[in-house]
Amino acid sequence: MSLKMSETRPDINKRRIINGEDADVIQLHPMKHNFAWDAYLAGNANHWLPTEIAMQDDIELWKSDQLTADERQAFETALGFFTTADSIAANNLVLALYKHVTSPECRMYLLRQSYEEAIHTHAYQYIVESLGLDGGKIFNMYREKSSHFSKAKFILTFNEGIFDDSFHTGTFETDQKFLENLCIFSLILEGIFFYSSFAVIFGFQRQNKLVGSAEQIQYIMRDESQHLNFGINMINAIKEEQPELWTEDFQTRMVDLVKQATELEYKYAQDVFPNGIFGMNADGFKQYIEHVADRRLAAVGLPKQYHTKNPFPWMSEAADLSKEKNFFETRVTEYQTGGTLDWE
Numbered sequence: 269m270s271l272k273m274s275e276t277r278p279d280i281n282k283r284r285i286i287n288g289e290d291a292d293v294i295q296l297h298p299m300k301h302n303f304a305w306d307a308y309l310a311g312n313a314n315h316w317l318p319t320e321i322a323m324q325d326d327i328e329l330w331k332s333d334q335l336t337a338d339e340r341q342a343f344e345t346a347l348g349f350f351t352t353a354d355s356i357a358a359n360n361l362v363l364a365l366y367k368h369v370t371s372p373e374c375r376m377y378l379l380r381q382s383y384e385e386a387i388h389t390h391a392y393q394y395i396v397e398s399l400g401l402d403g404g405k406i407f408n409m410y411r412e413k414s415s416h417f418s419k420a421k422f423i424l425t426f427n428e429g430i431f432d433d434s435f436h437t438g439t440f441e442t443d444q445k446f447l448e449n450l451c452i453f454s455l456i457l458e459g460i461f462f463y464s465s466f467a468v469i470f471g472f473q474r475q476n477k478l479v480g481s482a483e484q485i486q487y488i489m490r491d492e493s494q495h496l497n498f499g500i501n502m503i504n505a506i507k508e509e510q511p512e513l514w515t516e517d518f519q520t521r522m523v524d525l526v527k528q529a530t531e532l533e534y535k536y537a538q539d540v541f542p543n544g545i546f547g548m549n550a551d552g553f554k555q556y557i558e559h560v561a562d563r564r565l566a567a568v569g570l571p572k573q574y575h576t577k578n579p580f581p582w583m584s585e586a587a588d589l590s591k592e593k594n595f596f597e598t599r600v601t602e603y604q605t606g607g608t609l610d611w612e
């Protein structure tokens with residue numbers, strides 16, 4: 269944008285998530301997308317760092333013979349997925365979304381969110397280091413295991429166009445492409461692909477195993493549910509600001525992509541937890557993934573596809589940080605818990 273001196277102040281009515289008319293992305297006022305500012309404040313209130321969580325019990329347990337081969341594999345596999353997902357998320361925010369978003373308050377949250385994705389990658393690195401895992405194996409898993417690869421590939425395919433330097437919003441096609449990226453990123457990557465891995469980790473926690481790592485993942489899940497809410501709010505705001513983009517065709521395509529992603533997530537759960545774990549079997553995972561997918565669809569006004577009951581109702585309890593914190597007594601620092609967040 270070329271800067272000119274002017275006493276005319278930005279008009280709130282011209283603020284848009286994308287394609288803000290005469291968009292001044294430098295000044296925060298006047299704020300229109302208040303959900304973004306609220307998310308920014310909640311993110312700060314929920315600030316945490318991986319190094320604040322005690323890992324000693326996990327280190328001792330991992331060194332002992334108290335974990336089965338299946339349990340070790342399930343843990344490493346979920347960790348392998350997380351490492352890739354958060355890096356892809358960070359890249360998408362910084363390289364694809366930020367540049368095209370013309371709402372300064374949304375940009376503020378995107379900066380906060382990007383930092384949180386870095387904290388998550390830090391957490392995985394901290395777990396790897398604490399337990400003495402093979403970092404090469406964990407961080408390269410998305411290239412070595414086909415079900416990890418398929419999920420990463422699915423997401424990256426939709427990033428390609430937006431990452432391109434020549435990509436600009438402002439036409440029907442490119443605006444739809446941007447909206448598609450947002451749906452894939454928020455609803456599918458952050459909203460579906462994380463969830464069977466979350467379930468596995470909380471499975472450990474329910475057995476009182478690897479509680480330090482599980483606590484790390486609890487904080488990550490709290491951040492991720494905020495990211496997801498923000499993404500849903502952006503999608504719904506774009507729908508209001510540019511309703512012409514939300515065509516029947518587009519809706520059908522989004523539903524179809526969510527269904528494809530649900531299949532990939534189901535395959536992933538079957539591949540990586542073939543015998544189930546802690547009483548969670550492949551069937552349970554399938555139902556859980558379907559339940560989650562339906563929630564994501566409904567959040568942006570798309571029709572539910574599965575109508576499946578949640579087989580893991582304890583997932584929302586697993587995210588109750590204050591309870592877990594007192595139970596395990598692993599933390600000394602108090603952070604505000606996000607009472608208004610959608611945990612699932």
Ligand code: FE
Nearest residue numbers: 357458492495
């Ligand atoms: Fe995220």
